Amino acid sequence: MKxxxxxxxxxxxxxxxxxxxxxxxxxxxxxxxxxxxLTEKDFTKDEIAVSRRSIYTPRLKDxxxxxxxxxxxxxxxxxxxxxxxxxxxxxxxxxxxSNLMSGYFHRMKPVDFKLRSTFGAIEGANVVDWPIxxxxxxxxxxxxxQVVGVxxxxxxxxxxxxxxxxxxxxxxxxxxxxxxxxxxxxxxLGYHSIPTPRAVLPHDALGRNGCSYxxxxxxxxxxTGAKGNAxxxxxxxxxxxxxxxxxxxxxxxxxxxxxxxxxAAHYFDADGNSHTVxxxxxxxxxxxxxxVRLLFNSKGAFHPDGLGNANGQLGKNLIFSAGGSGQGRFxxxxxxxxxxxxxxxxxxxxxxxxQDWYVYRREGHTYKGGTIDFLFEHANPVSRAMRExxxxxxHLVWGSRLQKRLEHAFKASRVFVFxxxxxxxxxxxxxxxxxxxxxxxxxxxxxxxRLYGHPHDLEVGAFLADKAENVLRQMGAVEIRSDIxxxxxxxxxxxxxxxGKDPKNSVLDPSCKMxxxxxxxxxxxxxxxxxxxxPYTWTIYANAFRVADAIKAALKxxxxxx
Amino acid sequence: MITRxxxxxxxxALLLLPVESSAxxxxxxxxxxxxxxTIAAVQRDLFPGGGTAPxxxxxxxxxxxxxxxxxxxxxxxxKRFLSDGARWLNERTGEDFGSAYxxxxxxxxxxxxxxxxxxxxxESWLWSLVSYLFEALLCDPVYGANTHEAGWHWLxxxxxxxxxxxxxx
Ligand SMILES: Cc1cc2nc3c(=O)[nH]c(=O)nc-3n(C[C@H](O)[C@H](O)[C@H](O)COP(=O)(O)OP(=O)(O)OC[C@H]3O[C@@H](n4cnc5c(N)ncnc54)[C@H](O)[C@@H]3O)c2cc1C
Ligand code: SF4
Numbered sequence: 001m002k003x004x005x006x007x008x009x010x011x012x013x014x015x016x017x018x019x020x021x022x023x024x025x026x027x028x029x030x031x032x033x034x035x036x037x038l039t040e041k042d043f044t045k046d047e048i049a050v051s052r053r054s055i056y057t058p059r060l061k062d063x064x065x066x067x068x069x070x071x072x073x074x075x076x077x078x079x080x081x082x083x084x085x086x087x088x089x090x091x092x093x094x095x096x097x098s099n100l101m102s103g104y105f106h107r108m109k110p111v112d113f114k115l116r117s118t119f120g121a122i123e124g125a126n127v128v129d130w131p132i133x134x135x136x137x138x139x140x141x142x143x144x145x146q147v148v149g150v151x152x153x154x155x156x157x158x159x160x161x162x163x164x165x166x167x168x169x170x171x172x173x174x175x176x177x178x179x180x181x182x183x184x185x186x187x188x189l190g191y192h193s194i195p196t197p198r199a200v201l202p203h204d205a206l207g208r209n210g211c212s213y214x215x216x217x218x219x220x221x222x223x224t225g226a227k228g229n230a231x232x233x234x235x236x237x238x239x240x241x242x243x244x245x246x247x248x249x250x251x252x253x254x255x256x257x258x259x260x261x262x263x264a265a266h267y268f269d270a271d272g273n274s275h276t277v278x279x280x281x282x283x284x285x286x287x288x289x290x291x292v293r294l295l296f297n298s299k300g301a302f303h304p305d306g307l308g309n310a311n312g313q314l315g316k317n318l319i320f321s322a323g324g325s326g327q328g329r330f331x332x333x334x335x336x337x338x339x340x341x342x343x344x345x346x347x348x349x350x351x352x353x354x355q356d357w358y359v360y361r362r363e364g365h366t367y368k369g370g371t372i373d374f375l376f377e378h379a380n381p382v383s384r385a386m387r388e389x390x391x392x393x394x395h396l397v398w399g400s401r402l403q404k405r406l407e408h409a410f411k412a413s414r415v416f417v418f419x420x421x422x423x424x425x426x427x428x429x430x431x432x433x434x435x436x437x438x439x440x441x442x443x444x445x446x447x448x449x450r451l452y453g454h455p456h457d458l459e460v461g462a463f464l465a466d467k468a469e470n471v472l473r474q475m476g477a478v479e480i481r482s483d484i485x486x487x488x489x490x491x492x493x494x495x496x497x498x499x500g501k502d503p504k505n506s507v508l509d510p511s512c513k514m515x516x517x518x519x520x521x522x523x524x525x526x527x528x529x530x531x532x533x534x535p536y537t538w539t540i541y542a543n544a545f546r547v548a549d550a551i552k553a554a555l556k557x558x559x560x561x562x
Numbered sequence: 563m564i565t566r567x568x569x570x571x572x573x574x575a576l577l578l579l580p581v582e583s584s585a586x587x588x589x590x591x592x593x594x595x596x597x598x599x600t601i602a603a604v605q606r607d608l609f610p611g612g613g614t615a616p617x618x619x620x621x622x623x624x625x626x627x628x629x630x631x632x633x634x635x636x637x638x639x640x641k642r643f644l645s646d647g648a649r650w651l652n653e654r655t656g657e658d659f660g661s662a663y664x665x666x667x668x669x670x671x672x673x674x675x676x677x678x679x680x681x682x683x684x685e686s687w688l689w690s691l692v693s694y695l696f697e698a699l700l701c702d703p704v705y706g707a708n709t710h711e712a713g714w715h716w717l718x719x720x721x722x723x724x725x726x727x728x729x730x731x
Contacts, residue, residue: 045722045723053636054635223723385717398607398675402608403615411718
């Protein structure tokens, strides 16, 4: 059996930087990924396969989750995902869900690292400061810009975070003319329009092709390599060192551990045969829910309640991105010919955000606010058509009325949308476990997700949505509305193995090594105690580069013992 | 039954096949057989076509729906509901008008659609029918529907590139 220095479970944003750094540093690395190895040539803009049937995620019949929610009387409702269709899977393939992301990249801000000491306690929430500072993470944010490739333009605004470089390494991608309308509206309102940084290359660079502006980006795999997904940006380069093996279609179901060390990983191959891997260091990066599930399923004589669960912290403090979305419609009948032409320009990105209320004061109280991203509604035609199925009074429409609505939606108007990102407060009521009563196709207990959104999150989200609506109104949109709710976005998930100095209330130490275990690191989004009011992936990438440095330092101090 | 693995592994190989070979997602069905006769009639009422809009026949909406009933990615409950809904609808039209939906007059059909859309199951059934009809209208023609890209032309929709060379389902 080949033995590796490092064995990584998962191959997404949390895994790839570790594979990249360690293989380049001369170590032998094995990446175990449950999904297939798909590359640029496999990705097409097939709405039926990708968005309507979700071929990149497991069938719920084979692999699922159990979802628990609170009823208004405090009792708990439990449904299996197979029965409810509630899907918490993201991309299962080499590169993970980073293949499917839209690539909205924002850095977390210094204040995100010290929420508890800045804003104090919030009742019912487990808010803590991070055990590291923005200053410690900054070099890694910069590294992601350069290695994964982030395009953008730095502008001054009240919450612009400190940077060690003046500009992004890549200029912004081609921008939609409506970005200019947006800037003008913000200026009139006294808001600060920010060009949204994107993990998308505007031109050929880093050994990858530039963006082809396919107009179908988020949820779709990238056929050029421009999107900074973990495979194109990092794993292919790790593989090229000759020291990184990537095994697709293998499901890791258990880690063995003695008191202080993980000794082996067990996986099923696609034919259901079980195999064992030995390595000096293990890294778990299967995305928050699945990483926690694997650690629970790895209980053994030395860790009877699950690996990393000596203090009952495993799976606790699951978080999502709180907020929601909103929209407004631009009617051609209200525009002149040039504006219509500009509005219908296809393929370019809007690339605009607002962070004016990252921290705000209201009625004598200081709140942690968030980020608002602006974009056009997704180009997927079936989902655009489905929006026209109900009239303004909520009645189903059919016949020639329905046809007219479709014609109007596609040919005489365009919908502009926004997404609000604010903190989902960690609480005792939102966590991950396993459900021993429901097994996946391999016979392993599935992950159980208990959901709860703190009311504070809704208040902040609604405040931000109001501001976003102001911009749409100023731009001349009509039918403006927003939907802020505590429904969790399954693709923006973190927590469950939070890092901290004190093992009593954390699972990982500040370098993301499991407390009490010498050779196990967790490097996906599950380390995050709070999420920052931004989408998570830039932070996950940056932290995984930081974890890679910690592993290198540990290996230097004490070479691998197999 | 196609497994997820064989499907995804097969994905790469499928790309080499000629386009026509995958058009059998929307295999022609015998329209006189239930539930297709009823569903085809409801489809015509929900989306009659006309003007510049393609008809359900042109976009092969009923054949596409037959593909949905065979689709390994659509769960069995949904498939059962699509068929059962047609049966329940005809039970109701039998009670009210003494015949199946597709034999009713346009006014009677409109009346029954109004009733149907006001019931929870009926609304949900109509919603499902329309969503699959919209798929037939706007999918890539590799799925055997949206014939001559008629739906895209009608709505001025430009597809994303690269387009699929074969249906992945
Ligand atoms: C449609 C979409 C849009 C998004 N847009 C954005 C955006 O604009 N900006 C942003 O910042 N983020 C975005 N995201 C989120 C982003 O993709 C995730 O935050 C990020 O990829 C998470 O990284 P991860 O390493 O935690 O998990 P993933 O990248 O999901 O990687 C986990 C991998 O582990 C594998 N795995 C799971 N269990 C096992 C096991 N037991 N054995 C072996 N392998 C296993 C999975 O198959 C998967 O490939 C988006 C996500 C989606 C789906
Ligand atoms: S080519 Fe550009 S627009 Fe298309 S998927 Fe890749 S990054 Fe997105």
